[in-house]
Amino acid sequence: MGLPIEQKVEVLVTPIIQELGLELVDVEYIKEGAHWYLRLYIDKEDGIDLDDCTNVSHAVSDLLDKNDPIPQAYMLEVSSPGLERPLKKDEDFIRYQGKLIHIRTKEPFQGYHEFTGYLAGLENDVIILEYEKEKVQLPRNIIEKANLALEF
Structure with missing residues (x-):
């Protein structure tokens, strides 16, 4: 195909x-x-x-x-991708460390489909998100969409 x-x-x-x-x-x-x-x-x-x-x-x-x-x-x-630029490549997840991002998952992860937090890193195909002093490790294969989020 x-x-x-x-x-x-x-x-x-x-x-x-x-x-x-x-x-x-x-x-x-x-x-x-x-x-x-x-x-x-x-x-x-x-x-x-x-x-x-x-x-x-x-x-x-x-x-x-x-x-x-x-x-x-x-x-x-x-x-332009706009202010809420999509994050797709490894380079994106490295370049935007420390920035607020929004992630939507294909399936529930720890009971949720959506996560917003600060991008703490990318390790072994796992996105590390810092949210209220906790770290969430999201496997890349369950991520439907990730993008920069606007900070208020």
Whole structure:
């Protein structure tokens, strides 16, 4: 059956995005109403601007048209991951240590599906979250979604 569309796109576009000095944070392929959307979320150390989004859009459009990893018509959108940036790669969990994050699990863990706390680290595929002076160790394979959380 092959790789999911998001993974095919990620493999194709990552090198060109890196050449532009940017990081591919996430790829989303989703149907909203009658239309399909391919969303690329990009970032760099000091944040991205409209020019970055435009440059990536132009650079990857031709590549995607040529390689045609998506069978149906779709709209390409390139944007910032926002303040609640998703955390997916090991590097994300290392880079954002000490930051407030939110995790949703695929199944209940210690009776809960959602956890918010300070990222204390990543060890052996376990995310360590500090919450009210306690540490919770969440196995990576049960995490459905992890992202930075806004601090108030």
